[in-house]
Amino acid sequence: MPETLLDIQKLVFTYKNAEQTLAEVDFAVNVGEFVALVGRNGSGKTTLTRLAMSLIKPASGKITFQGKNTAAMTPADMARSIGYVFQNPDRQIFHDTVAKEVAxxxxxxxxxxxxxxxxxxxxLRMTGLTELAGSFPRLLSRGQKQKVAIASAIAMQPKMLILDEPTSGQDPWDGHNLMELLNSLNQQGITIILVTHDMELIAKYATRVAVLDRGHKVFDGTPSELFSGSRDIAAWGLIPPTAVVLGQQLSGVNAQNAAELVKRVMSTIKERSEDYA
Ligand SMILES: Nc1ncnc2c1ncn2[C@@H]1O[C@H](COP(=O)(O)OP(=O)(O)OP(=O)(O)O)[C@@H](O)[C@H]1O
Known part of the structure:
Protein backbone atom coordinates (compact mmCIF):
# COMPACT_ATOMS: atom_id res chain seq x y z
CA MET A 1 0.00 0.00 0.00
CA PRO A 2 1.46 3.41 -0.91
CA GLU A 3 1.81 5.74 2.06
CA THR A 4 -0.31 8.89 1.75
CA LEU A 5 1.64 12.02 2.64
CA LEU A 6 -0.78 14.84 1.84
CA ASP A 7 -4.50 14.15 1.84
CA ILE A 8 -6.92 16.87 0.82
CA GLN A 9 -10.61 16.01 1.13
CA LYS A 10 -13.64 17.94 -0.10
CA LEU A 11 -11.80 21.22 0.13
CA VAL A 12 -13.86 24.38 -0.39
CA PHE A 13 -12.30 27.84 -0.47
CA THR A 14 -13.61 31.28 -1.41
CA TYR A 15 -11.63 34.55 -1.28
CA LYS A 16 -13.43 37.47 0.36
CA ASN A 17 -15.93 39.10 -1.99
CA ALA A 18 -15.16 36.58 -4.75
CA GLU A 19 -16.77 33.56 -6.36
CA GLN A 20 -15.94 30.10 -5.03
CA THR A 21 -12.28 29.34 -5.91
CA LEU A 22 -12.14 25.65 -5.00
CA ALA A 23 -15.19 23.38 -5.02
CA GLU A 24 -14.97 20.16 -3.00
CA VAL A 25 -11.50 19.27 -4.27
CA ASP A 26 -10.05 15.87 -3.34
CA PHE A 27 -6.31 15.54 -3.90
CA ALA A 28 -4.02 12.97 -2.30
CA VAL A 29 -0.27 12.63 -2.80
CA ASN A 30 1.68 9.53 -1.86
CA VAL A 31 5.27 9.29 -0.66
CA GLY A 32 7.72 9.42 -3.58
CA GLU A 33 5.36 10.83 -6.20
CA PHE A 34 6.23 13.61 -8.64
CA VAL A 35 2.85 15.20 -9.23
CA ALA A 36 2.12 18.01 -11.67
CA LEU A 37 -0.75 20.34 -10.83
CA VAL A 38 -2.04 22.00 -13.98
CA GLY A 39 -4.92 24.05 -15.33
CA ARG A 40 -5.64 27.34 -17.02
CA ASN A 41 -4.85 30.68 -15.32
CA GLY A 42 -7.08 31.26 -12.34
CA SER A 43 -8.17 27.61 -12.02
CA GLY A 44 -7.08 27.52 -8.35
CA LYS A 45 -3.63 25.84 -8.42
CA THR A 46 -1.79 28.39 -6.27
CA THR A 47 -4.74 28.60 -3.89
CA LEU A 48 -4.64 24.82 -3.41
CA THR A 49 -0.91 24.86 -2.61
CA ARG A 50 -1.34 27.82 -0.21
CA LEU A 51 -4.04 25.84 1.59
CA ALA A 52 -1.70 22.85 1.83
CA MET A 53 0.89 25.13 3.48
CA SER A 54 -1.70 26.53 5.94
CA LEU A 55 -1.01 30.01 4.54
CA ILE A 56 -4.79 30.27 4.19
CA LYS A 57 -7.54 28.15 5.76
CA PRO A 58 -10.41 26.38 3.95
CA ALA A 59 -14.08 27.24 4.38
CA SER A 60 -14.74 23.51 4.70
CA GLY A 61 -13.04 20.20 4.01
CA LYS A 62 -10.05 18.54 5.58
CA ILE A 63 -6.28 18.52 4.98
CA THR A 64 -4.04 15.96 6.64
CA PHE A 65 -0.27 15.56 6.38
CA GLN A 66 1.11 12.18 7.43
CA GLY A 67 -2.31 11.46 8.94
CA LYS A 68 -2.37 14.63 11.10
CA ASN A 69 -5.14 17.18 10.60
CA THR A 70 -3.50 20.52 9.68
CA ALA A 71 -6.51 22.67 10.70
CA ALA A 72 -4.73 24.10 13.76
CA MET A 73 -1.26 24.19 12.16
CA THR A 74 0.53 27.42 11.23
CA PRO A 75 2.68 28.01 8.11
CA ALA A 76 5.74 27.62 10.38
CA ASP A 77 4.48 24.18 11.50
CA MET A 78 3.94 23.14 7.88
CA ALA A 79 7.41 24.41 6.88
CA ARG A 80 8.89 21.59 8.97
CA SER A 81 7.43 19.09 6.52
CA ILE A 82 6.86 20.92 3.25
CA GLY A 83 9.32 23.20 1.45
CA TYR A 84 7.53 25.86 -0.62
CA VAL A 85 9.22 27.54 -3.58
CA PHE A 86 7.52 30.63 -4.96
CA GLN A 87 7.35 31.48 -8.66
CA ASN A 88 9.48 34.59 -8.06
CA PRO A 89 12.61 33.68 -6.03
CA ASP A 90 13.13 37.36 -5.08
CA ARG A 91 10.12 36.95 -2.76
CA GLN A 92 12.04 34.56 -0.53
CA ILE A 93 15.67 35.75 -0.59
CA PHE A 94 16.67 38.10 2.26
CA HIS A 95 20.25 37.37 3.37
CA ASP A 96 23.57 38.69 2.07
CA THR A 97 25.21 35.37 1.21
CA VAL A 98 23.88 32.20 -0.35
CA ALA A 99 25.14 30.15 2.61
CA LYS A 100 23.35 32.36 5.18
CA GLU A 101 20.19 32.25 3.11
CA VAL A 102 20.23 28.45 2.94
CA ALA A 103 21.07 28.14 6.67
CA LEU A 124 24.33 23.48 -1.70
CA ARG A 125 25.86 20.36 -3.26
CA MET A 126 22.52 19.06 -4.58
CA THR A 127 21.74 22.40 -6.21
CA GLY A 128 25.26 22.93 -7.57
CA LEU A 129 25.71 26.09 -5.46
CA THR A 130 28.73 25.07 -3.34
CA GLU A 131 31.04 27.42 -5.26
CA LEU A 132 28.57 30.28 -4.82
CA ALA A 133 28.16 29.86 -1.04
CA GLY A 134 29.76 33.28 -0.34
CA SER A 135 27.99 35.14 -3.18
CA PHE A 136 25.40 37.90 -2.77
CA PRO A 137 22.16 36.15 -3.84
CA ARG A 138 20.49 39.18 -5.39
CA LEU A 139 23.27 39.46 -7.99
CA LEU A 140 22.79 35.90 -9.24
CA SER A 141 20.88 34.95 -12.40
CA ARG A 142 17.20 34.07 -12.11
CA GLY A 143 17.98 30.37 -12.55
CA GLN A 144 20.62 30.51 -9.79
CA LYS A 145 18.24 32.42 -7.49
CA GLN A 146 15.63 29.73 -8.08
CA LYS A 147 18.23 27.17 -7.00
CA VAL A 148 18.97 29.22 -3.85
CA ALA A 149 15.24 29.10 -3.06
CA ILE A 150 15.22 25.33 -3.58
CA ALA A 151 18.42 24.85 -1.54
CA SER A 152 16.84 26.90 1.29
CA ALA A 153 13.76 24.67 1.19
CA ILE A 154 15.59 21.32 1.09
CA ALA A 155 18.09 22.35 3.80
CA MET A 156 15.14 21.97 6.22
CA GLN A 157 14.96 18.31 5.19
CA PRO A 158 11.31 18.42 4.10
CA LYS A 159 9.34 15.34 3.13
CA MET A 160 7.69 17.28 0.32
CA LEU A 161 8.56 20.14 -1.98
CA ILE A 162 5.87 22.31 -3.60
CA LEU A 163 7.02 24.53 -6.46
CA ASP A 164 4.77 27.14 -8.05
CA GLU A 165 5.70 27.53 -11.73
CA PRO A 166 9.47 27.48 -11.10
CA THR A 167 10.40 27.35 -14.79
CA SER A 168 8.30 30.32 -15.93
CA GLY A 169 10.47 33.17 -17.18
CA GLN A 170 13.56 30.96 -17.34
CA ASP A 171 15.46 30.21 -20.51
CA PRO A 172 15.08 26.58 -21.71
CA TRP A 173 18.55 25.61 -20.44
CA ASP A 174 17.86 26.82 -16.88
CA GLY A 175 14.43 25.20 -17.03
CA HIS A 176 15.93 21.88 -18.08
CA ASN A 177 18.59 22.02 -15.33
CA LEU A 178 15.93 22.83 -12.76
CA MET A 179 13.81 19.85 -13.79
CA GLU A 180 16.84 17.54 -13.64
CA LEU A 181 17.49 18.85 -10.11
CA LEU A 182 13.88 18.16 -9.08
CA ASN A 183 14.15 14.71 -10.60
CA SER A 184 17.24 13.87 -8.55
CA LEU A 185 15.63 15.26 -5.37
CA ASN A 186 12.62 13.06 -6.10
CA GLN A 187 14.92 10.07 -6.51
CA GLN A 188 16.42 10.88 -3.12
CA GLY A 189 12.94 10.44 -1.63
CA ILE A 190 11.49 13.97 -1.66
CA THR A 191 7.88 13.97 -2.84
CA ILE A 192 7.22 16.75 -5.36
CA ILE A 193 4.20 18.81 -6.35
CA LEU A 194 4.96 21.01 -9.34
CA VAL A 195 2.53 23.70 -10.48
CA THR A 196 3.22 24.28 -14.14
CA HIS A 197 1.78 25.20 -17.53
CA ASP A 198 4.54 23.31 -19.36
CA MET A 199 3.11 20.12 -20.85
CA GLU A 200 6.50 19.04 -22.25
CA LEU A 201 7.92 18.97 -18.70
CA ILE A 202 4.92 17.03 -17.41
CA ALA A 203 5.25 14.42 -20.13
CA LYS A 204 8.94 13.99 -19.32
CA TYR A 205 9.04 14.13 -15.52
CA ALA A 206 5.68 13.78 -13.75
CA THR A 207 4.47 10.41 -12.46
CA ARG A 208 0.95 11.83 -12.10
CA VAL A 209 -1.02 14.87 -13.21
CA ALA A 210 -3.99 16.54 -11.55
CA VAL A 211 -5.96 19.06 -13.61
CA LEU A 212 -7.99 21.87 -12.07
CA ASP A 213 -10.63 23.66 -14.09
CA ARG A 214 -12.53 26.58 -12.56
CA GLY A 215 -11.92 25.25 -9.07
CA HIS A 216 -12.92 21.64 -9.81
CA LYS A 217 -10.50 18.73 -10.14
CA VAL A 218 -11.38 17.34 -13.57
CA PHE A 219 -8.58 14.81 -14.08
CA ASP A 220 -6.18 12.83 -11.92
CA GLY A 221 -4.00 10.20 -13.61
CA THR A 222 -0.77 9.55 -15.49
CA PRO A 223 0.59 11.89 -18.18
CA SER A 224 0.04 9.18 -20.82
CA GLU A 225 -3.65 8.91 -19.83
CA LEU A 226 -3.98 12.69 -20.00
CA PHE A 227 -2.39 12.89 -23.44
CA SER A 228 -3.90 9.69 -24.84
CA GLY A 229 -6.30 11.66 -27.02
CA SER A 230 -9.35 10.25 -25.24
CA ARG A 231 -10.05 13.53 -23.42
CA ASP A 232 -10.75 16.99 -24.70
CA ILE A 233 -7.87 18.59 -22.83
CA ALA A 234 -8.17 21.78 -24.90
CA ALA A 235 -11.45 22.39 -23.03
CA TRP A 236 -9.33 22.63 -19.85
CA GLY A 237 -6.96 25.09 -21.52
CA LEU A 238 -4.19 22.50 -22.05
CA ILE A 239 -2.10 21.97 -25.17
CA PRO A 240 -0.56 18.50 -25.61
CA PRO A 241 3.21 18.17 -26.04
CA THR A 242 4.52 18.34 -29.61
CA ALA A 243 5.72 14.72 -29.49
CA VAL A 244 2.19 13.56 -28.62
CA VAL A 245 0.62 15.50 -31.49
CA LEU A 246 3.27 14.20 -33.87
CA GLY A 247 2.68 10.64 -32.73
CA GLN A 248 -1.06 10.99 -33.31
CA GLN A 249 -0.72 12.71 -36.68
CA LEU A 250 2.04 10.49 -38.04
CA SER A 251 0.41 7.15 -37.35
CA GLY A 252 0.37 5.25 -40.60
CA VAL A 253 3.49 6.94 -42.01
CA ASN A 254 6.04 4.43 -43.24
CA ALA A 255 8.91 4.94 -40.79
CA GLN A 256 11.38 3.48 -43.27
CA ASN A 257 10.67 6.36 -45.60
CA ALA A 258 12.93 8.90 -43.88
CA ALA A 259 12.36 11.74 -46.34
CA GLU A 260 8.55 11.49 -46.03
CA LEU A 261 8.82 11.23 -42.23
CA VAL A 262 10.98 14.37 -41.98
CA LYS A 263 8.63 16.25 -44.31
CA ARG A 264 5.56 15.30 -42.25
CA VAL A 265 7.30 16.11 -38.95
CA MET A 266 8.39 19.52 -40.20
CA SER A 267 4.98 20.42 -41.57
CA THR A 268 3.25 19.32 -38.34
CA ILE A 269 5.64 21.42 -36.22
CA LYS A 270 5.08 24.39 -38.54
CA GLU A 271 1.28 24.01 -38.38
CA ARG A 272 1.42 23.82 -34.59
CA SER A 273 3.60 26.88 -34.25
CA GLU A 274 1.16 28.79 -36.50
CA ASP A 275 -1.82 27.50 -34.45
CA TYR A 276 -0.37 28.78 -31.18
CA ALA A 277 1.46 31.86 -32.50
N1 LIG B 1 -5.94 37.22 -2.78
C1 LIG B 1 -6.96 37.01 -3.62
N2 LIG B 1 -8.15 37.66 -3.44
C2 LIG B 1 -9.19 37.45 -4.28
N3 LIG B 1 -9.17 36.59 -5.32
C3 LIG B 1 -8.02 35.92 -5.53
C4 LIG B 1 -6.86 36.08 -4.69
N4 LIG B 1 -5.85 35.28 -5.15
C5 LIG B 1 -6.37 34.63 -6.22
N5 LIG B 1 -7.65 35.01 -6.44
C6 LIG B 1 -8.55 34.52 -7.50
O1 LIG B 1 -8.77 33.12 -7.25
C7 LIG B 1 -8.79 32.40 -8.47
C8 LIG B 1 -7.72 31.29 -8.42
O2 LIG B 1 -6.44 31.91 -8.37
P1 LIG B 1 -5.11 31.06 -8.30
O3 LIG B 1 -3.97 32.02 -8.21
O4 LIG B 1 -5.23 30.02 -7.25
O5 LIG B 1 -5.13 30.35 -9.74
P2 LIG B 1 -3.94 29.65 -10.53
O6 LIG B 1 -4.55 28.43 -11.13
O7 LIG B 1 -2.77 29.46 -9.63
O8 LIG B 1 -3.63 30.72 -11.66
P3 LIG B 1 -2.24 31.06 -12.43
O9 LIG B 1 -1.97 29.92 -13.35
O10 LIG B 1 -2.58 32.33 -13.15
O11 LIG B 1 -1.18 31.26 -11.37
C9 LIG B 1 -8.57 33.42 -9.58
O12 LIG B 1 -9.83 33.80 -10.07
C10 LIG B 1 -7.90 34.58 -8.87
O13 LIG B 1 -8.21 35.80 -9.50
Whole structure:
Protein backbone atom coordinates (compact mmCIF):
# COMPACT_ATOMS: atom_id res chain seq x y z
CA MET A 1 0.00 0.00 0.00
CA PRO A 2 1.46 3.41 -0.91
CA GLU A 3 1.81 5.74 2.06
CA THR A 4 -0.31 8.89 1.75
CA LEU A 5 1.64 12.02 2.64
CA LEU A 6 -0.78 14.84 1.84
CA ASP A 7 -4.50 14.15 1.84
CA ILE A 8 -6.92 16.87 0.82
CA GLN A 9 -10.61 16.01 1.13
CA LYS A 10 -13.64 17.94 -0.10
CA LEU A 11 -11.80 21.22 0.13
CA VAL A 12 -13.86 24.38 -0.39
CA PHE A 13 -12.30 27.84 -0.47
CA THR A 14 -13.61 31.28 -1.41
CA TYR A 15 -11.63 34.55 -1.28
CA LYS A 16 -13.43 37.47 0.36
CA ASN A 17 -15.93 39.10 -1.99
CA ALA A 18 -15.16 36.58 -4.75
CA GLU A 19 -16.77 33.56 -6.36
CA GLN A 20 -15.94 30.10 -5.03
CA THR A 21 -12.28 29.34 -5.91
CA LEU A 22 -12.14 25.65 -5.00
CA ALA A 23 -15.19 23.38 -5.02
CA GLU A 24 -14.97 20.16 -3.00
CA VAL A 25 -11.50 19.27 -4.27
CA ASP A 26 -10.05 15.87 -3.34
CA PHE A 27 -6.31 15.54 -3.90
CA ALA A 28 -4.02 12.97 -2.30
CA VAL A 29 -0.27 12.63 -2.80
CA ASN A 30 1.68 9.53 -1.86
CA VAL A 31 5.27 9.29 -0.66
CA GLY A 32 7.72 9.42 -3.58
CA GLU A 33 5.36 10.83 -6.20
CA PHE A 34 6.23 13.61 -8.64
CA VAL A 35 2.85 15.20 -9.23
CA ALA A 36 2.12 18.01 -11.67
CA LEU A 37 -0.75 20.34 -10.83
CA VAL A 38 -2.04 22.00 -13.98
CA GLY A 39 -4.92 24.05 -15.33
CA ARG A 40 -5.64 27.34 -17.02
CA ASN A 41 -4.85 30.68 -15.32
CA GLY A 42 -7.08 31.26 -12.34
CA SER A 43 -8.17 27.61 -12.02
CA GLY A 44 -7.08 27.52 -8.35
CA LYS A 45 -3.63 25.84 -8.42
CA THR A 46 -1.79 28.39 -6.27
CA THR A 47 -4.74 28.60 -3.89
CA LEU A 48 -4.64 24.82 -3.41
CA THR A 49 -0.91 24.86 -2.61
CA ARG A 50 -1.34 27.82 -0.21
CA LEU A 51 -4.04 25.84 1.59
CA ALA A 52 -1.70 22.85 1.83
CA MET A 53 0.89 25.13 3.48
CA SER A 54 -1.70 26.53 5.94
CA LEU A 55 -1.01 30.01 4.54
CA ILE A 56 -4.79 30.27 4.19
CA LYS A 57 -7.54 28.15 5.76
CA PRO A 58 -10.41 26.38 3.95
CA ALA A 59 -14.08 27.24 4.38
CA SER A 60 -14.74 23.51 4.70
CA GLY A 61 -13.04 20.20 4.01
CA LYS A 62 -10.05 18.54 5.58
CA ILE A 63 -6.28 18.52 4.98
CA THR A 64 -4.04 15.96 6.64
CA PHE A 65 -0.27 15.56 6.38
CA GLN A 66 1.11 12.18 7.43
CA GLY A 67 -2.31 11.46 8.94
CA LYS A 68 -2.37 14.63 11.10
CA ASN A 69 -5.14 17.18 10.60
CA THR A 70 -3.50 20.52 9.68
CA ALA A 71 -6.51 22.67 10.70
CA ALA A 72 -4.73 24.10 13.76
CA MET A 73 -1.26 24.19 12.16
CA THR A 74 0.53 27.42 11.23
CA PRO A 75 2.68 28.01 8.11
CA ALA A 76 5.74 27.62 10.38
CA ASP A 77 4.48 24.18 11.50
CA MET A 78 3.94 23.14 7.88
CA ALA A 79 7.41 24.41 6.88
CA ARG A 80 8.89 21.59 8.97
CA SER A 81 7.43 19.09 6.52
CA ILE A 82 6.86 20.92 3.25
CA GLY A 83 9.32 23.20 1.45
CA TYR A 84 7.53 25.86 -0.62
CA VAL A 85 9.22 27.54 -3.58
CA PHE A 86 7.52 30.63 -4.96
CA GLN A 87 7.35 31.48 -8.66
CA ASN A 88 9.48 34.59 -8.06
CA PRO A 89 12.61 33.68 -6.03
CA ASP A 90 13.13 37.36 -5.08
CA ARG A 91 10.12 36.95 -2.76
CA GLN A 92 12.04 34.56 -0.53
CA ILE A 93 15.67 35.75 -0.59
CA PHE A 94 16.67 38.10 2.26
CA HIS A 95 20.25 37.37 3.37
CA ASP A 96 23.57 38.69 2.07
CA THR A 97 25.21 35.37 1.21
CA VAL A 98 23.88 32.20 -0.35
CA ALA A 99 25.14 30.15 2.61
CA LYS A 100 23.35 32.36 5.18
CA GLU A 101 20.19 32.25 3.11
CA VAL A 102 20.23 28.45 2.94
CA ALA A 103 21.07 28.14 6.67
CA UNK A 104 18.23 30.41 7.84
CA UNK A 105 15.40 27.84 7.68
CA UNK A 106 17.12 24.97 9.51
CA UNK A 107 18.42 27.48 12.12
CA UNK A 108 14.82 28.56 12.78
CA UNK A 109 13.84 24.91 13.13
CA UNK A 110 16.51 24.47 15.82
CA UNK A 111 18.94 22.17 13.97
CA UNK A 112 22.08 21.43 16.02
CA UNK A 113 25.27 23.13 14.68
CA UNK A 114 26.49 19.82 13.25
CA UNK A 115 23.16 18.95 11.60
CA UNK A 116 22.94 22.52 10.28
CA UNK A 117 26.38 22.36 8.64
CA UNK A 118 25.66 18.96 7.13
CA UNK A 119 22.27 19.97 5.82
CA UNK A 120 23.47 23.26 4.31
CA UNK A 121 26.46 21.54 2.65
CA UNK A 122 24.13 18.85 1.23
CA UNK A 123 21.60 21.41 -0.04
CA LEU A 124 24.33 23.48 -1.70
CA ARG A 125 25.86 20.36 -3.26
CA MET A 126 22.52 19.06 -4.58
CA THR A 127 21.74 22.40 -6.21
CA GLY A 128 25.26 22.93 -7.57
CA LEU A 129 25.71 26.09 -5.46
CA THR A 130 28.73 25.07 -3.34
CA GLU A 131 31.04 27.42 -5.26
CA LEU A 132 28.57 30.28 -4.82
CA ALA A 133 28.16 29.86 -1.04
CA GLY A 134 29.76 33.28 -0.34
CA SER A 135 27.99 35.14 -3.18
CA PHE A 136 25.40 37.90 -2.77
CA PRO A 137 22.16 36.15 -3.84
CA ARG A 138 20.49 39.18 -5.39
CA LEU A 139 23.27 39.46 -7.99
CA LEU A 140 22.79 35.90 -9.24
CA SER A 141 20.88 34.95 -12.40
CA ARG A 142 17.20 34.07 -12.11
CA GLY A 143 17.98 30.37 -12.55
CA GLN A 144 20.62 30.51 -9.79
CA LYS A 145 18.24 32.42 -7.49
CA GLN A 146 15.63 29.73 -8.08
CA LYS A 147 18.23 27.17 -7.00
CA VAL A 148 18.97 29.22 -3.85
CA ALA A 149 15.24 29.10 -3.06
CA ILE A 150 15.22 25.33 -3.58
CA ALA A 151 18.42 24.85 -1.54
CA SER A 152 16.84 26.90 1.29
CA ALA A 153 13.76 24.67 1.19
CA ILE A 154 15.59 21.32 1.09
CA ALA A 155 18.09 22.35 3.80
CA MET A 156 15.14 21.97 6.22
CA GLN A 157 14.96 18.31 5.19
CA PRO A 158 11.31 18.42 4.10
CA LYS A 159 9.34 15.34 3.13
CA MET A 160 7.69 17.28 0.32
CA LEU A 161 8.56 20.14 -1.98
CA ILE A 162 5.87 22.31 -3.60
CA LEU A 163 7.02 24.53 -6.46
CA ASP A 164 4.77 27.14 -8.05
CA GLU A 165 5.70 27.53 -11.73
CA PRO A 166 9.47 27.48 -11.10
CA THR A 167 10.40 27.35 -14.79
CA SER A 168 8.30 30.32 -15.93
CA GLY A 169 10.47 33.17 -17.18
CA GLN A 170 13.56 30.96 -17.34
CA ASP A 171 15.46 30.21 -20.51
CA PRO A 172 15.08 26.58 -21.71
CA TRP A 173 18.55 25.61 -20.44
CA ASP A 174 17.86 26.82 -16.88
CA GLY A 175 14.43 25.20 -17.03
CA HIS A 176 15.93 21.88 -18.08
CA ASN A 177 18.59 22.02 -15.33
CA LEU A 178 15.93 22.83 -12.76
CA MET A 179 13.81 19.85 -13.79
CA GLU A 180 16.84 17.54 -13.64
CA LEU A 181 17.49 18.85 -10.11
CA LEU A 182 13.88 18.16 -9.08
CA ASN A 183 14.15 14.71 -10.60
CA SER A 184 17.24 13.87 -8.55
CA LEU A 185 15.63 15.26 -5.37
CA ASN A 186 12.62 13.06 -6.10
CA GLN A 187 14.92 10.07 -6.51
CA GLN A 188 16.42 10.88 -3.12
CA GLY A 189 12.94 10.44 -1.63
CA ILE A 190 11.49 13.97 -1.66
CA THR A 191 7.88 13.97 -2.84
CA ILE A 192 7.22 16.75 -5.36
CA ILE A 193 4.20 18.81 -6.35
CA LEU A 194 4.96 21.01 -9.34
CA VAL A 195 2.53 23.70 -10.48
CA THR A 196 3.22 24.28 -14.14
CA HIS A 197 1.78 25.20 -17.53
CA ASP A 198 4.54 23.31 -19.36
CA MET A 199 3.11 20.12 -20.85
CA GLU A 200 6.50 19.04 -22.25
CA LEU A 201 7.92 18.97 -18.70
CA ILE A 202 4.92 17.03 -17.41
CA ALA A 203 5.25 14.42 -20.13
CA LYS A 204 8.94 13.99 -19.32
CA TYR A 205 9.04 14.13 -15.52
CA ALA A 206 5.68 13.78 -13.75
CA THR A 207 4.47 10.41 -12.46
CA ARG A 208 0.95 11.83 -12.10
CA VAL A 209 -1.02 14.87 -13.21
CA ALA A 210 -3.99 16.54 -11.55
CA VAL A 211 -5.96 19.06 -13.61
CA LEU A 212 -7.99 21.87 -12.07
CA ASP A 213 -10.63 23.66 -14.09
CA ARG A 214 -12.53 26.58 -12.56
CA GLY A 215 -11.92 25.25 -9.07
CA HIS A 216 -12.92 21.64 -9.81
CA LYS A 217 -10.50 18.73 -10.14
CA VAL A 218 -11.38 17.34 -13.57
CA PHE A 219 -8.58 14.81 -14.08
CA ASP A 220 -6.18 12.83 -11.92
CA GLY A 221 -4.00 10.20 -13.61
CA THR A 222 -0.77 9.55 -15.49
CA PRO A 223 0.59 11.89 -18.18
CA SER A 224 0.04 9.18 -20.82
CA GLU A 225 -3.65 8.91 -19.83
CA LEU A 226 -3.98 12.69 -20.00
CA PHE A 227 -2.39 12.89 -23.44
CA SER A 228 -3.90 9.69 -24.84
CA GLY A 229 -6.30 11.66 -27.02
CA SER A 230 -9.35 10.25 -25.24
CA ARG A 231 -10.05 13.53 -23.42
CA ASP A 232 -10.75 16.99 -24.70
CA ILE A 233 -7.87 18.59 -22.83
CA ALA A 234 -8.17 21.78 -24.90
CA ALA A 235 -11.45 22.39 -23.03
CA TRP A 236 -9.33 22.63 -19.85
CA GLY A 237 -6.96 25.09 -21.52
CA LEU A 238 -4.19 22.50 -22.05
CA ILE A 239 -2.10 21.97 -25.17
CA PRO A 240 -0.56 18.50 -25.61
CA PRO A 241 3.21 18.17 -26.04
CA THR A 242 4.52 18.34 -29.61
CA ALA A 243 5.72 14.72 -29.49
CA VAL A 244 2.19 13.56 -28.62
CA VAL A 245 0.62 15.50 -31.49
CA LEU A 246 3.27 14.20 -33.87
CA GLY A 247 2.68 10.64 -32.73
CA GLN A 248 -1.06 10.99 -33.31
CA GLN A 249 -0.72 12.71 -36.68
CA LEU A 250 2.04 10.49 -38.04
CA SER A 251 0.41 7.15 -37.35
CA GLY A 252 0.37 5.25 -40.60
CA VAL A 253 3.49 6.94 -42.01
CA ASN A 254 6.04 4.43 -43.24
CA ALA A 255 8.91 4.94 -40.79
CA GLN A 256 11.38 3.48 -43.27
CA ASN A 257 10.67 6.36 -45.60
CA ALA A 258 12.93 8.90 -43.88
CA ALA A 259 12.36 11.74 -46.34
CA GLU A 260 8.55 11.49 -46.03
CA LEU A 261 8.82 11.23 -42.23
CA VAL A 262 10.98 14.37 -41.98
CA LYS A 263 8.63 16.25 -44.31
CA ARG A 264 5.56 15.30 -42.25
CA VAL A 265 7.30 16.11 -38.95
CA MET A 266 8.39 19.52 -40.20
CA SER A 267 4.98 20.42 -41.57
CA THR A 268 3.25 19.32 -38.34
CA ILE A 269 5.64 21.42 -36.22
CA LYS A 270 5.08 24.39 -38.54
CA GLU A 271 1.28 24.01 -38.38
CA ARG A 272 1.42 23.82 -34.59
CA SER A 273 3.60 26.88 -34.25
CA GLU A 274 1.16 28.79 -36.50
CA ASP A 275 -1.82 27.50 -34.45
CA TYR A 276 -0.37 28.78 -31.18
CA ALA A 277 1.46 31.86 -32.50
N1 LIG B 1 -5.94 37.22 -2.78
C1 LIG B 1 -6.96 37.01 -3.62
N2 LIG B 1 -8.15 37.66 -3.44
C2 LIG B 1 -9.19 37.45 -4.28
N3 LIG B 1 -9.17 36.59 -5.32
C3 LIG B 1 -8.02 35.92 -5.53
C4 LIG B 1 -6.86 36.08 -4.69
N4 LIG B 1 -5.85 35.28 -5.15
C5 LIG B 1 -6.37 34.63 -6.22
N5 LIG B 1 -7.65 35.01 -6.44
C6 LIG B 1 -8.55 34.52 -7.50
O1 LIG B 1 -8.77 33.12 -7.25
C7 LIG B 1 -8.79 32.40 -8.47
C8 LIG B 1 -7.72 31.29 -8.42
O2 LIG B 1 -6.44 31.91 -8.37
P1 LIG B 1 -5.11 31.06 -8.30
O3 LIG B 1 -3.97 32.02 -8.21
O4 LIG B 1 -5.23 30.02 -7.25
O5 LIG B 1 -5.13 30.35 -9.74
P2 LIG B 1 -3.94 29.65 -10.53
O6 LIG B 1 -4.55 28.43 -11.13
O7 LIG B 1 -2.77 29.46 -9.63
O8 LIG B 1 -3.63 30.72 -11.66
P3 LIG B 1 -2.24 31.06 -12.43
O9 LIG B 1 -1.97 29.92 -13.35
O10 LIG B 1 -2.58 32.33 -13.15
O11 LIG B 1 -1.18 31.26 -11.37
C9 LIG B 1 -8.57 33.42 -9.58
O12 LIG B 1 -9.83 33.80 -10.07
C10 LIG B 1 -7.90 34.58 -8.87
O13 LIG B 1 -8.21 35.80 -9.50
Missing amino acids: YGPQQLGFSPEALNQSVAWA
